[in-house]
Amino acid sequence: MTQSLLIMAAGASSRMKSSVAKDIGTVATEQANNRTKGLIEIGEDGKPLLYYLLRNAQVAGYKTIYLITASDATFFRSTIRSLPNLIQLHLVFVTQHIPKGRTKPLGTADAVFQALEQFPELQTNRFSVCNSDNLYTVSAFRKLRSLEQGSGLIAYDSDSLNFSKEKIAGFALLIFNPDFYLENIIEKPATTDFKNAADNHESLYISMNAFTFDGNVFFSFLRDCPINLNRDEKELPTALLNMIEVYPNSVRGIPMQEHVPDLTTKEDLLLLEDYLNLQKR
Numbered sequence: 001m002t003q004s005l006l007i008m009a010a011g012a013s014s015r016m017k018s019s020v021a022k023d024i025g026t027v028a029t030e031q032a033n034n035r036t037k038g039l040i041e042i043g044e045d046g047k048p049l050l051y052y053l054l055r056n057a058q059v060a061g062y063k064t065i066y067l068i069t070a071s072d073a074t075f076f077r078s079t080i081r082s083l084p085n086l087i088q089l090h091l092v093f094v095t096q097h098i099p100k101g102r103t104k105p106l107g108t109a110d111a112v113f114q115a116l117e118q119f120p121e122l123q124t125n126r127f128s129v130c131n132s133d134n135l136y137t138v139s140a141f142r143k144l145r146s147l148e149q150g151s152g153l154i155a156y157d158s159d160s161l162n163f164s165k166e167k168i169a170g171f172a173l174l175i176f177n178p179d180f181y182l183e184n185i186i187e188k189p190a191t192t193d194f195k196n197a198a199d200n201h202e203s204l205y206i207s208m209n210a211f212t213f214d215g216n217v218f219f220s221f222l223r224d225c226p227i228n229l230n231r232d233e234k235e236l237p238t239a240l241l242n243m244i245e246v247y248p249n250s251v252r253g254i255p256m257q258e259h260v261p262d263l264t265t266k267e268d269l270l271l272l273e274d275y276l277n278l279q280k281r
Contacts, residue, residue: 003063004126005057005130006068006094007131007132008209009036009038009068009132010068013035016265019032020266032269036069037263038132038133042272043277047083049132051083054086055085058088060142061142062128064090066122067093068094068096068115069093070098071097094115095118096114106227107231107234108209110234112222112236113223116215122215123216126213129209130209130210133263135262139258143254145212150217151251153207153251154254154256155176155206155207156205156206156208156260157203158204159204161259172186172188172206173204173206175197175200180253181248182240208260217243217247221239221243222239224242261275
């Protein structure tokens with residue numbers, strides 16, 4: 001079972017900063033406009049999303065957390081180091097450097113590649129990867145850790161995700177073969193994509209960017225990942241699809257039926273606060 005988790009936290013949070021929401025208060029608005037999403041304080045406890053994410057990872061058994069940030073991350077690092085009740089975790093900070101000529105990071109595949117470059121031990125070991133703005137459960141993390149061969153990703157049943165149809169359509173649709181090995185990832189799926197998937201599977205499965213990889217196999221596909229022409233970034237799904245083209249049946253789906261709170265816009269802050277309050281009951 002892997003004990004290493006990479007958390008991607010170097011994104012620009014542009015949709016959060018540009019969004020508008022009522023009733024979240026001036027402090028939350030100021031933080032949403034100026035902080036990376038994982039550091040926005042939520043609820044009466046005033047702890048950021050990353051605290052709850054790290055706590056769940058700790059309970060699930062991860063020992064080393066690699067936090068991938070932008071180069072200007074002094075506040076991020078000091079805030080993370082000050083979080084309480086995480087003494088079982090060894091926190092390692094990774095810098096995703098921006099190439100010359102660009103103003104923003106080169107994407108998620110580049111983020112993980114730079115982590116493996118800076119910490120070569122990951123190139124020959126198993127590790128998990130997730131977003132910093134989704135609150136994955138302890139159960140999801142345990143399933144990622146328990147994968148013993150090949151690579152895998154959590155496949156969320158769309159009926160269990162408490163999102164609108166419009167929001168779900170913005171996520172990636174996962175296509176599996178009858179043995180539940182990954183065959184395709186459809187970004188921004190069209191209505192026909194959902195219909196075709198529904199005709200072949202009992203459930204529609206969505207990616208929320210929760211993976212476990214074998215560094216021995218995946219490193220070269222990260223290194224050689226081409227730039228997505230539509231997004232102008234190197235994306236993890238691209239590297240993953242290139243890998244299964246060479247190694248079919250190497251990425252297993254891990255089905256789960258539960259909701260995953262996320263932070264995309266300011267309105268999500270209230271939804272996440274409600275979710276955390278329900279967990280306390």
